[in-house]
Amino acid sequence: MYAVNPKYRELDGEPVFVRAADLPTVPELAVICTPPATVASLIEEMGTLDTRAAVMLTDGLDIAQKAAMLAAVRPHLLRILGPDCSGLLPPTSA
Numbered sequence: 001m002y003a004v005n006p007k008y009r010e011l012d013g014e015p016v017f018v019r020a021a022d023l024p025t026v027p028e029l030a031v032i033c034t035p036p037a038t039v040a041s042l043i044e045e046m047g048t049l050d051t052r053a054a055v056m057l058t059d060g061l062d063i064a065q066k067a068a069m070l071a072a073v074r075p076h077l078l079r080i081l082g083p084d085c086s087g088l089l090p091p092t093s094a
Contacts, residue, residue, distance in 0.1 A: 056082025
């Protein structure tokens with residue numbers, strides 16, 4: 001698990017990377033919790049790295065920002081869960 005944030009270099013003793021492109025390995029899953037205006041460019045960056053899926057915690061995207069996010073994922077076949085989502089909970093069998 002890696003943290004990406006342009007403002008910090010360390011979080012709880014672990015390194016924080018300025019950009020996703022700086023990560024030592026390609027993440028299989030991205031958990032995105034950034035301001036709405038940064039979502040599309042971050043999704044584009046993750047897709048370029050070949051990240052396969054993202055959970056979008058960010059909420060408050062307007063119609064144009066959602067359209068930009070979807071346009072950014074299409075060329076890369078990156079799967080998105082969200083926006084305004086905290087994940088997927090499978091049903092349990094009784």
